[in-house]
Amino acid sequence: MSTSLPLTDEAPLALRWPAVWWSGLLAAAAWALAAYVTHHFPDQSEIVEWTQTGNFAVAQALVAAAFLLLAFTARLIPPLFRRVQGLGPWFVALGLFLAAWQAVTAKFSLLPMPFFVPPQQLIEVYQDDWVRLGESVLASLWLLARGYALGAGIGFLVGLGLGWSPRFGYWAHPVMRLVGPLPATAWLPLAFFLFPSSASASTFLIALATGFPVAVLTWSGVASVNPDFYDVARTLGAKQRFLVLKVAVPAALPHVFVGLFMGLGASFAVLVVAEMLGVRAGLGWYLSWAQGWAAYGNMYAALLVMALMCSGLITLLFKLRDRLLSWQKGVVKW
Amino acid sequence: MVSAATLERPASALPAGSALDLRHVSHAYQLKGEPLPVLDDVSLTAAPGEFVALLGPSGCGKSTLLRLVAGLEPPARGELFVDGAPVTGPDPSRVVVFQDPTLYPWRTVWRNAALGLEARGLLKSQRGRVDAALTLVGLDGFASAYPHQLSGGMAQRAALARALVNEPRLLILDEPLGKLDSLTRIAMQGELVRLWQRQNFTTLLVTHDVEEALLLATRVVVFSPRPARIRAEVPVDLPYPRHRDDPRLVELRREVLALLGVGDATG
């Protein structure tokens, strides 16, 4: 942007050569340390042999080399530099974390061994078992998608009905008050017994967990719409349908998204429990399977994948919200 | 370039303004279980094309009267007729500009102004009217802005544009210029008179500003404190454009202020 201030980061090269990205240099050092720890000390492998220790050391060394290169070149490529600049401290911390993790597990066994695994074991898991992990992710996603879509859709309609129609509210409100706060997992034994398959039972449970917060927040959203908004539309010739679809729904949308967010969190919990207890697929099932075989590496690997999946889905929801609610001031960034 | 002329109705249309007839209208609200009388036996008529200003102390019931005329609420007692037909509900020929702009925050200025056409399914064929109305109120550069990006006065003008798009036969204005700075206000007063003269709709204007009422209206109705009764009707027999230092207008101003009970304060 500014070309007139000679003392900023983007000062003319001639004044500041060599232009070093200092935290990049530190990151290179941290990753080199991690590579060194991995390579130099022997694995304490009384219980397990790790086949990937050597490769992992090389990989870390390569990352260190890449940071070294970046440290001296990133500033020359402003678009690249803008991207990596803010992340510098994290790159350093990550390298140090890997070095420490390596040391306390594989190298010096400071943490009880079969329960805490070194990073190279996760790599082994991903290498050997990626097919089954991938299938588990797909199974979980598919189950979640069905249950969440069903719950969000029905919850939204119920909330709209509660907020709009006193007659619907007369019947739905007491039922919701009684049944809604019950954790969906409490239905688990009954659901597996009543539904023809564990998949349909879990879909129902996830829908239940999602539907309640979505319904309550849609309802409160519709109920809190400024009544003047309806007056304006009515004097301009709007009919009932327009008032619902073009006034109540968009006005309630910020609340609806809070409900969708809470529902997504609740649906994760039910998903994992349902998969651990009844469904014979998915990441929850993978976790309990790994536990059964004392395959701790697989557990960490699956947990990491699950964290990425859940975080990714929430990011997706926030992206959608940012698009639909761009008219709002000060929306929270995820 | 869209001109404001697009907003003018074709020569062959119905008589432009509605006739208004309020007969012994009384109204009350429930406040903590007690009835709160707001309007007390108000009888008022307006001929087609007339510009009637309503003046009264704050909280006396002016906005309530406008709500009844708009058809947003039925009166507790009495009857309201527009063009001889009883008012049973809102109708797009009677458009209200509310005291608050109440723009929809999720719609751009353009889409707010388009609200009436959209609600009646006319938007596709009459998009030009929206542009014309925005040009008229001086917001054509802000068509794609959101309400939170507008100043108070701009929001008021957007609300005015939203009303004008619908070619009202009765324009109901509840302090529409209340939030404008004095310069914009003077300009908008002129615009309002020109628009009214061109389209000849009947206008009902609530204002706190005695001078504004006298500058714009053909007749000024003065209300008592709540519950509102009509205290006096003052015809303003002055040609347009009017000037605030016109001796006749100054005289009328003193008269109306006296009716409002503040005659002495301004000497």
Ligand SMILES: Nc1ncnc2c1ncn2[C@@H]1O[C@H](COP(=O)(O)OP(=O)(O)OP(=O)(O)O)[C@@H](O)[C@H]1O
């Ligand atoms: N929905 C309502 N419920 C109960 N009371 C109401 C309601 N709306 C208005 N009122 C009361 O009716 C009275 C008249 O209100 P209104 O808004 O008509 O006054 P106004 O003359 O427009 O005042 P202002 O000039 O300050 O806008 C007030 O005392 C107010 O408290």
Ligand SMILES: [Mg+2]
């Ligand atoms: Mg008012």
